[in-house]
Amino acid sequence: MLQTKTSKVLHAEEYQQHIPLFLNKHTCGFIHSTFKNGFNISVGGKLFFIGSTRNGELPFGIHIDSLSIQKMLAYLEVKTAVKWDIKEQELHFLAIPYKVSLQKARSYTTHLRKRTGSIQNLSNQLVVFLHPLLEKNISTGLGCTIEDFMYSYVESNRSDKQIAHYIYRLLDALYLKDRREIERTLRFFLGRGQGLTPSGDDLLVGVLAINSVTSAFSSSFLHQLQDLLVYENLTTDVGKEYLFYALKGEFSSSVINVIEALLSGDEKQINNNVDQLLAMGHSSGADTLFGILIGLLALRRKLECQKK
Numbered sequence: 001m002l003q004t005k006t007s008k009v010l011h012a013e014e015y016q017q018h019i020p021l022f023l024n025k026h027t028c029g030f031i032h033s034t035f036k037n038g039f040n041i042s043v044g045g046k047l048f049f050i051g052s053t054r055n056g057e058l059p060f061g062i063h064i065d066s067l068s069i070q071k072m073l074a075y076l077e078v079k080t081a082v083k084w085d086i087k088e089q090e091l092h093f094l095a096i097p098y099k100v101s102l103q104k105a106r107s108y109t110t111h112l113r114k115r116t117g118s119i120q121n122l123s124n125q126l127v128v129f130l131h132p133l134l135e136k137n138i139s140t141g142l143g144c145t146i147e148d149f150m151y152s153y154v155e156s157n158r159s160d161k162q163i164a165h166y167i168y169r170l171l172d173a174l175y176l177k178d179r180r181e182i183e184r185t186l187r188f189f190l191g192r193g194q195g196l197t198p199s200g201d202d203l204l205v206g207v208l209a210i211n212s213v214t215s216a217f218s219s220s221f222l223h224q225l226q227d228l229l230v231y232e233n234l235t236t237d238v239g240k241e242y243l244f245y246a247l248k249g250e251f252s253s254s255v256i257n258v259i260e261a262l263l264s265g266d267e268k269q270i271n272n273n274v275d276q277l278l279a280m281g282h283s284s285g286a287d288t289l290f291g292i293l294i295g296l297l298a299l300r301r302k303l304e305c306q307k308k
Contacts (some may be wrong), residue, residue, distance in 0.1 A: 007099045010068040012050075016061055016250075017107040019048060022102060023084040023091075031080040031093075034195070038069055041082050041239065047241045049089075050100060055280045056254035059110040059245040062091075064100065071272070096237055110250045112212040112259060119214045123299045125262045125270070132274045140290050141199030141283035143191065149290075152282050153297070162177050166169065168292060174207070174217040174298045177213070177247045190228060191235035199287040200241035206291020207298075208246040213263065222247060254280055255288060 012177040026044025033040045038051015050062045051069050072093075081094040091100040115121070130150065138146045142163045147289030166188045173185040186204075204225070211217045215274055226247055229240055234288070251259075253279045278285040 007092070008291055009101050010056070010064060010072070010098050011101050011103070012062050012064045012105040014057065014061075014063045014106045014108055015044070015102055016057070016059055017109055019062060020102060023047065024086050027084040027086065031076055031078050031082065033078060034073060034076055037066070038064075039073065039076055042237075043082065043084070047237060053253075055284075056252040056257075057108055057110060058239060058252050058274075059250035060089045061101065061153050062102070062105075065283050068098075072096065072100075089218060106245040108253075110245075110256065112209060112249050112251055112255065112256055115213050115263060116264060119216055119303065120298050121258045121265070122210065122214065122262055122296060123303055125265060126300055128265075128267050128270055129262060129274070129293065129296060132271050133293065136278070138286050138289070139283070140203075140280070141194065141287050142203065142290070146286075146290055146293065152181070166287070169299065170207075171298050172293060174295075176218060177220045179220050179224045182218075182221050183228065186225055186228055187234065192238065193283075193287070195282060195284070196236050196238040197242060197282055197284050198235055198239050201235055201243055202284045202287035203291035203294065205242055205246045205251070205255065206293070207295045208243075209259050209288075209292060210295025210299065211249055212246075212249040213249070213259060214299065216302060246259075252280075253290075258289070258292060 001175060029041050029043030031039055033046055035051065037054045038049055040047045040049050042127040046060070048060050048062060049058050050064060052066045053063050057063065075096040075098070076093070080096065083092045085092060089102045093099065110129075133146045134150065140146065144161060144163050149164060149167065166185060170189070173182045176182055189200035189204055191198050193198060201308045211222070228234060229243055234269070257273040258270070258277050261273045274289060277289055
């Protein structure tokens, strides 16, 4: 083991249900990155977040109370070795007087499943969803406000801004079979923006959340995104991790709550969950909401085409 016998056990409160199974197969790793509210470990080529639920329950999260996290962060350094103790269900850290136990923690799921009739149901909530986004005049991390984009969209007035041009291309790409055109569009968004989860990645996560409950978008789009993530280094490790999970239908609870509220049609709940997601990160929440909006617009376009 990496620690001394005097290491203090810190008990996690909850974890994504598949994490222990993965750690049982891949027991060695290292500290990848640290933040104010937690840190990422890299094990077996995947990232896992250990920290608070400030941004919701994450699809690769082990959540622990804030006080315990602050105690650990005082000692942690990037590249510090990490080892999983299969028998004790504990994470051990080199030269750090703490270890994290999952024995008393509860497991949670982060999966968004497909729903019958979801395309029509979600499309019906477009105006309700738009209201708080326009009311708050939300700025995205992609250099445009949602209000400006919607004005150009409703007026069929194609903006001369580069980002608006590529959003229109994305709306088309969601239904294309031509993987070369899909690739050109995805390359614009992947890794675009600042931070550990670039704005373009967050937008794509929002789009994929809509697809998870509808299966509306083309398999070519999904396969091309998967290939770019696997074979090329177009974005950050953290951004890539969120997208890999999103392709499997796994999202943070903050995203899931917005989608579930939209499916229920509860306007008050939609507004509350939009506010919660909006508070996430510098612009991550806003960019993810923008992606959900793009997904809803794509559904509406599909329904309108079917009526013609």
